[in-house]
Amino acid sequence: MRALAVDHTSPGHLSLTDVPDPRPAAHEALVRVEAVSLNFGEVHGATRPEVPDGTVLGWDAAGVVVQAAADGSGPAEGARVVTLGETGWAELRAVPAALLGTAPEDADPGALSTVPVAGLSALHVLRRMGSLLGRRVLVTGASGGVGRYAVQLAARAGAHVVAISRSSAQADGLRSLGAREVHPEPAAVREPVAAVLDNVGGRHLVDAFAALSAGGTLFSVGRSSEADAVLPPDALLGNEGRHDRSIRTFFLFGDPAAGFSADLTWLAGEIAAGRLDPGISWRGSWARHAEAVQTLLDRRLHGKAVLDLQ
Ligand SMILES: NC(=O)c1ccc[n+]([C@@H]2O[C@H](COP(=O)([O-])OP(=O)(O)OC[C@H]3O[C@@H](n4cnc5c(N)ncnc54)[C@H](OP(=O)(O)O)[C@@H]3O)[C@@H](O)[C@H]2O)c1
Numbered sequence: 001m002r003a004l005a006v007d008h009t010s011p012g013h014l015s016l017t018d019v020p021d022p023r024p025a026a027h028e029a030l031v032r033v034e035a036v037s038l039n040f041g042e043v044h045g046a047t048r049p050e051v052p053d054g055t056v057l058g059w060d061a062a063g064v065v066v067q068a069a070a071d072g073s074g075p076a077e078g079a080r081v082v083t084l085g086e087t088g089w090a091e092l093r094a095v096p097a098a099l100l101g102t103a104p105e106d107a108d109p110g111a112l113s114t115v116p117v118a119g120l121s122a123l124h125v126l127r128r129m130g131s132l133l134g135r136r137v138l139v140t141g142a143s144g145g146v147g148r149y150a151v152q153l154a155a156r157a158g159a160h161v162v163a164i165s166r167s168s169a170q171a172d173g174l175r176s177l178g179a180r181e182v183h184p185e186p187a188a189v190r191e192p193v194a195a196v197l198d199n200v201g202g203r204h205l206v207d208a209f210a211a212l213s214a215g216g217t218l219f220s221v222g223r224s225s226e227a228d229a230v231l232p233p234d235a236l237l238g239n240e241g242r243h244d245r246s247i248r249t250f251f252l253f254g255d256p257a258a259g260f261s262a263d264l265t266w267l268a269g270e271i272a273a274g275r276l277d278p279g280i281s282w283r284g285s286w287a288r289h290a291e292a293v294q295t296l297l298d299r300r301l302h303g304k305a306v307l308d309l310q
Helices: 040-046 115-128 145-156 168-177 202-210 257-272 286-297
Strands: 002-006 014-018 028-038 060-067 080-084 092-096 100-103 136-139 160-164 179-183 193-198 212-220 246-249 280-285 304-308
Touching: 014 286, 028 040, 028 080, 028 115, 028 286, 040 286, 060 092, 060 115, 080 092, 080 115, 080 257, 100 257, 115 145, 115 193, 115 212, 115 257, 136 145, 145 160, 145 168, 145 179, 145 193, 168 179, 193 202, 202 212, 280 286, 286 304
Parallel strands: 136 160, 136 193, 160 179, 193 212, 212 246, 280 304
Antiparallel strands: 002 014, 028 060, 028 092, 028 304, 060 080, 080 100
């Protein structure tokens, strides 16, 4: 089969090449991949010298089941699916039922492919916040893949969403996704917030933590700024209504995989019905992978990059 594999001599450290077909285990379905979406983590991972040439990466992929799992788990042949895993940038992917959600037949595979890492991360972090009804929730890096899903899902759950984007051009779009306030940085937020989903780290994390009301929690999802988060001594004071605040780490792949199938199916259904915007800001054939990867590495993307396998 063809795959987009690590090749340190090529632009973006990836090239289209032939690799052996996967051999599914009894609990795995074989999926013909139609579209993949890219995440900074895996794209950046491909550039690391210790990752050998020929390695196939890729967490997000959508396609059609061409061979159902032999043990009867998961969907039947012909089902349209969205999948999470490690080796998605290839024409075929073997996936266990726990990492696979089903989607309506007419759903756009490109839109579905944006769901796994970004959609699941947003959903699982927001769930950890508890009821969001009437509560102020701050989302940093709101114009990104995780951020766009977080803004939409938090707004749907009844939160007053405070979105942070450095780019003023993103403000109208974020409001249309459900943000009630858009600010260029967390330091500009005037009213306290009950919870934070932080995609950026560095100064954003420090200032977002300062915006928390008593008992509030900041969930550290990403470090897109690649900057140190330096908390001055006063940042950890608990007086004047700032007591009992916390910072929690999050790792999607650390969540029990048993929960992913139902959530992938639900998110895929919402995408297919037009109730969630996949936030695609770059889309093209996987032959144009170098262009897409460079856009990601340069951090010029505001949303998801999707490659169609054609
Ligand atoms: N822990 C986990 O399991 C997990 C899961 C998924 C993702 N992540 C991580 O979470 C982060 C977000 O993921 P994503 O897919 O949403 O990434 P993304 O699409 O690249 O979005 C990141 C957003 O952060 C903002 N940003 C980028 N660089 C910045 C900087 N120097 N200072 C301030 N803001 C900056 C940008 O928004 P503006 O330009 O509009 O400000 C951008 O849209 C990434 O670091 C990713 O690796 C972690």
